């Protein structure tokens with residue numbers, strides 16, 4: 440049984456006059472999204488601003504109701520905000536912001552949640568996992584943004600959920616806290632738990648997820664391992680030594696982006712063969728280097744290219 444199952448889910452937000460306000464041309468915030476996540480997977484949801492990541496997570500949690508399609512968690516249809524799985528502690532969610540009473544202390548909040556859930560972890564374990572041991576006595580209003588984010592993480596995991604949903608969990612964290620945070624997530628996931636997180640940090644998705652789902656304008660445009668997402672777009676960088684003389688590199692076949700670096704020009708291309716042949720024809724082939732691109736380039740290419748309606752099919756994992 441899948442932990443998460445979205446079947447052709449669509450959603451539109453409506454403004455006061457009842458018109459759809461979504462980002463896609465047709466007003467959908469999320470359009471025909473189908474997603475199946477098996478137990479134990481760590482899945483990253485990637486996409487530019489307004490792609491529909493938060494909306495998808497809210498639909499999953501039953502905080503929004505799909506206009507069409509169905510959402511199932513642990514095999515059961517999600518029909519309202521207080522879904523049985525959420526109430527029973529099987530799902531822990533870390534929303535983007537808010538929802539924490541400012542006058543409570545870190546320890547009081549965690550002790551309260553500890554008493555609510557049927558099979559919680561000890562408060563000290565949640566404090567340690569979120570690196571909050573030194574801050575247990577502090578009130579929420581005296582925590583920094585990053586510390587509040589770590590507290591929301593502790594609140595999401597203390598019930599020992601089978602499914603952990605994290606909406607941009609590292610947005611306010613500095614580099615060191617981010618590293619500690621991902622180590623904690625990996626430790627949590629190592630026990631066969633399922634984790635779904637959204638992020639703008641592509642290298643985080645690459646480093647920490649088994650699978651990456653790329654959303655753009657409300658649709659799933661790629662779904663697979665980081666390697667398969669990169670292969671799907673076949674993005675490479677082609678670089679040659681170049682003089683300062685202007686040349687319309689961006690007009691060469693396959694080229695999606697042009698960067699000048701020192702004495703070289705670096706071309707991000709979806710068709711490296713065609714790009715190299717065109718460079719040769721133009722007499723510009725000097726000190727050629729062709730390398731497979733990173734996820735960053737793949738992602739930018741995926742979300743910048745004019746896309747057809749159908750999501751490309753990748754080998755599912």
Ligand SMILES: Nc1ncnc2c1ncn2[C@@H]1O[C@H](COP(=O)(O)OP(=O)(O)OP(=O)(O)O)[C@@H](O)[C@H]1O
Nearest residue numbers: 452460461462468486487488489490491492493494
């Ligand atoms: N409460 C709302 N009312 C109206 N429209 C909304 C609301 N929330 C989101 N939208 C619209 O729905 C679309 C998807 O937004 P969503 O917040 O799901 O994207 P996202 O991928 O999470 O973006 P970000 O990375 O910026 O958080 C966008 O066009 C957004 O403007």
